[in-house]
Amino acid sequence: MSALSLSPELNLVEKQTFRDGMARLGAAVNIITTDGPAGRAGFTASAVCSVTDTPPTLLVCLNRSASVWSVFDANRQLCVNTLADDQEALSTLFGGKTPMAERFQAAQWRTGATGSPMLEGALVSFDCRISEITQVGTHDVLFCEVLALTLSHERHGLAWFDRNYSPLRRRDLC
Ligand SMILES: NC(=O)C1=CN([C@@H]2O[C@H](COP(=O)(O)OP(=O)(O)OC[C@H]3O[C@@H](n4cnc5c(N)ncnc54)[C@H](O)[C@@H]3O)[C@@H](O)[C@H]2O)C=CC1
Ligand SMILES: Cc1cc2nc3c(=O)[nH]c(=O)nc-3n(C[C@H](O)[C@H](O)[C@H](O)COP(=O)(O)O)c2cc1C
Numbered sequence: 001m002s003a004l005s006l007s008p009e010l011n012l013v014e015k016q017t018f019r020d021g022m023a024r025l026g027a028a029v030n031i032i033t034t035d036g037p038a039g040r041a042g043f044t045a046s047a048v049c050s051v052t053d054t055p056p057t058l059l060v061c062l063n064r065s066a067s068v069w070s071v072f073d074a075n076r077q078l079c080v081n082t083l084a085d086d087q088e089a090l091s092t093l094f095g096g097k098t099p100m101a102e103r104f105q106a107a108q109w110r111t112g113a114t115g116s117p118m119l120e121g122a123l124v125s126f127d128c129r130i131s132e133i134t135q136v137g138t139h140d141v142l143f144c145e146v147l148a149l150t151l152s153h154e155r156h157g158l159a160w161f162d163r164n165y166s167p168l169r170r171r172d173l174c
Pocket of ligand 2: 029042043044045046047048061062063065066067068091092094095096097098160
């Protein structure tokens with residue numbers, strides 16, 4: 001065990017130290033999509049978390065410098081598509097600098113109740129309206145009320161851990 005990051009003055013840890021720590025905190029991989037008056041957009045996110053089940057709410061953290069930020073901010077609705085283990089390539093596509101049309105061409109989509117694209121083959125898709133946005137440092141925290149969801153019963157999951165992808169095996173599937 002090392003105490004690399006603990007300074008005597010109890011200052012905040014350096015950005016790189018924080019990232020090294022966060023790299024060890026595994027998380028599901030999601031493609032967040034939206035469609036509406038500002039157009040269609042999507043990006044990869046690991047910063048997704050359950051907030052409360054009453055009302056059913058999750059949060060998504062979005063960097064305000066991302067090209068997609070203004071689209072999500074204007075549309076105020078989104079779908080959280082949690083990826084299955086065979087959808088790693090989609091994560092890379094939506095996490096890079098790829099043009100938006102090219103990102104969406106790589107998969108099949110349905111339209112959710114909010115109008116947001118729902119990914120075929122996702123482990124679960126949460127169709128949401130953004131109820132609140134809070135700014136924290138470089139990111140917006142989008143609080144999202146879940147209006148509908150679609151579950152897949154035949155897929156394993158995908159994790160982002162140690163700066164890489166790992167499958168998440170479901171016990172009831174071989
Ligand atoms: N929450 C976020 O905004 C995240 C952004 N990314 C993006 O993907 C790139 C590659 O990430 P990794 O290969 O995991 O290596 P990395 O060393 O850049 O990041 C390690 C971990 O730190 C956290 N992180 C990275 N950038 C962040 C940011 N700007 N704000 C808050 N948390 C952040 C994430 O948990 C990430 O998995 C990052 O540099 C970033 O651009 C990746 C994961 C989460
Ligand atoms: C595995 C992975 C997880 C990511 N998680 C987040 C996240 O939670 N929040 C975020 O703002 N960006 C995250 N990113 C980066 C965005 O996906 C990326 O900045 C986004 O596609 C916007 O890029 P653009 O500005 O080229 O459109 C992640 C990238 C990867 C590869």
